Amino acid sequence: MVKLVVGGALIFFSSITFAVETSLKGILDVHAYHVNNTSDAYSYLKGDYGKFRFDTGTGFALAQLGIRYELEWQNNFSATIVGNAFADRGNNEIGITEAFVRYKGLPSQNGWRFQSKLGVFYPSISLENVATAWSTPYTLTSSSLNNWIGEELRHTGVNFSIEKLGKASKSSHSFSADLSLFQNNDTAGTMLTWHGWTMGSRQALLHEKLVVQDFPARDNLLAEQAAKSDPFIEIDHRWGAHIATSWRIENKLKLNLGYYDNMAEEGLVEHGQYTWATDFIHAGLKYKLTKQWELISQYMKGDTAMKSLTGIDVVKAEYDNMFLMMRYQRLAHHVAMRFEHFNVDDQDETIGDNNNENGNGVTLSYRYQLSKKQFILSEFNWLRSERPSRSYELQPVDLVERQYQLAYRLYF
Structure with missing residues (x-):
């Protein structure tokens, strides 16, 4: 579908006598890291x-090499493709993460503007991953909440x-609503269920499994489950829906609310891939306290x-997640501190598949701006989680993990 949408759009719009502008943006993120935990x-x-x-x-890693290529026509249409490459010990991948055609209308006199997308794209949820190729400009690792979005x-x-743009009516308030099918x-x-919440900077590629x-249940009741999960497969041919709303007060406040439901028909399996009925509500807040201080928070429950x-x-299973980030920026210096809490509540009776989980995490990140597009970053992550399924691998149920990173980042 991705190739048909993007390829067809390029052929169609190229045949129209509108001038076209191209843009290429990217991110290069190279990390040195050290990870220790009590179970190796x-x-x-x-x-x-x-x-x-x-x-x-x-070790050392190419944490992200992301490229966003866009064609933009004068008739308010554009086509975008985003590719990413990742490389570290035994985990090297390159591929596409997004590909879509977009129409962005001009605002009316009253400030109303209509937009639409067709293709493969991220849901409008994250308040962290707002930079090129769905990277986060604030830290080296995304929160566990947004890391799951990037994975599945x-x-x-x-x-x-x-x-509705407020400036058209001289109001400081703007509103938006969108629906995705x-x-x-x-x-x-x-x-999310079988490995729980995780903290990282790794997005799943569209071809990736x-x-x-x-765990023991894979030898019994779950024997048909494939060894790898395909996160972007269609089995039941139903349409899911995601509704998201936003309220903004100039550049001081942004509040998001939304609901996601994949509408999956349960009880189907294809080539070892089962249908999962998954839904959640989500909320986000970004509030500029002063010129230097900003608060970012997100919540999810489903x-x-x-x-x-x-x-x-x-x-x-039921799950919930929440994080709170405080960030401070002055001249070339930027500091971010993030606190997060996550939970998975196992509600089935399947033997050998205990998915209960409870955890907390802390991230402290410092960024120094070398030039307009170059940065040096350092970060410390602390994460404690209780997960009974670790006992299947003779690992401690209660695990504390620490991660130290030093990175060079270039936006181009």
Whole structure:
């Protein structure tokens, strides 16, 4: 679908006698890191229970090489494709993360503006990942809430958005609402349930499959589950929906509210991929306290469930997550401190698949601006989580993990 949407749009618009402008933006992020924990667990990306992107130990990584290429026509249409590459010990991938066509109308005299998208794109949720190629400019790692979005959520479909710009009526208040109808998210919730909340900077690529953790139920009731989960597969041919609203007061306050439901039909399986019925509410707040201080916070609460072919609740869980970030910027210096809490409540009776989890995390990040587009960053992450499923691998249920990073970042 991605190739058809973007390729078809390029052919169609190229045949119209409108002038076209091109733009290329990117991010290069190189990290040195050190991770330690009390169990020497490998990263969740390798199918273990470590909560960080990187394995225990010291190393260097291409944390992100992201490129956003855009074609923009004078008739308010544009086509965008975003690619990302990641490389660290045993985990090297390159591919596409977004590809869509967009129409962005001009505001009316009363300040009303209509926009729409068609293709593959991120849901309008994150208040952290707002820079090039869905990177976060504030820290080296995304919160666990947004890390899950980058791993399992993508809209493949259409988005309609309407906005009321306050400046047209000399008001400081602006409002927007958007509706997305999507497919290819039938397995959303799989990784959140089976490896729990994680903290990192790794987005799933559209072609990528994710390693599922090992646990006893995979030898019994879940024997048909594939060894890797496909986060962007379509099984039931139903459309999911996401509604998001926003209220802004100039550049001082932004408040977001939304609801996501993949509308999956439970009890279906295709090539080892089960349908998961997943929904959640989300809220976000960005508030500029002073010229130097800003508060950013997000909250999410939802549930996910997967049934067997006979209709038995194999997996059923409720989850919630919240983070609070304070950031301070003065001249070339930027400091961010983030606190987060997360939870998964296992509500099924499947033996050998305990998905309960409770955890807290703290991040302290410092950024120094070398030039307009170059930065040096350092960061410390502390994360404590209680997860009974670690006992299946003879690892401690209560685990404390620490991560230290030093990075060079270039926006181009």
